[in-house]
Amino acid sequence: MKIKEIIVVEGRDDTTAIKRAVDADTIETNGSAVSEETILKILHAQEKRGVIVFTDPDYPGERIRKIISEKVPGCRHAFIKKTDALPKSGRGIGVEHASPDVIRDALKHAHVIEEQQKEEITKDDLVTAGLIGHPKAKERRERLGDALRIGYTNGKQLHRRLMMFEISRDQFSKALKLILQEEENV
Template structure:
């Protein structure tokens, strides 16, 4: 059972989540895209204070912009990421395209951004493990991000997520071995 309220982009996302949790679907709030009306932000704020929120936006540019905006406004929010390859069908990318298994997997790997950031990972780690500067870097970041539950990102954002979402050296090393 998910006690937090999921923040998603649209009605079809909720339908996909209900397929993933048919017996006990979590409560959701729809952003309606990046417009984020005042009443929607008020609803998200109330949910955040009462039960907590999990941001589950699409793994595309618009979804990332919404996530960044909400993360700034609600720093205590949790984050779930469905990998892009698991959220793509019919030339469309979004949570509504994800399988129930992909949604459950993402919500099983929820991360919280830490205010007291530990600089566990450096740019040198990114280069050493071919996550930056290598021909296969984007693919390796996508696979490692899915395994760690921090999603796909460019090298700079990926490094920030490693340090901000509490990824341990042990988790990182295990993910690298699996690559």
């Protein structure tokens, strides 16, 4: 599978994992302090071929994603579940631990961020759905992020991420319904 866009990853091990899964070029941020030089490379890549941001499903990965989104508009974003980013042994979490199939699937479902954001889902909807301020809120947000392929978020980030990826009320409702049905069946 050949990927036209340049994939932005955190480090060399992520590049190795990407190249095991697909034929693609990468730019490495080398940590969460994304340099101006790296931002300029990403801007150039976005202009020439497009960019897919594919960072680890943890706080530093989200920080990198946010920095790039603010400075390089129009990037696509690929996400993997935390459970797919765990090493077989040892510690840490990251894209480098994901299987080639998981990486290909995440890239296939990468989202484009649109400039115009209209609010279909309100913060009150998130409270009513038990995604904020509920005993099971964290678990529900994690499962919702997986179902909608937008990654895990905390309560404050969820609304922004739903708007950023233009998740419709219908998509949100269907995903939430499945999550609540799964809870009932447990």
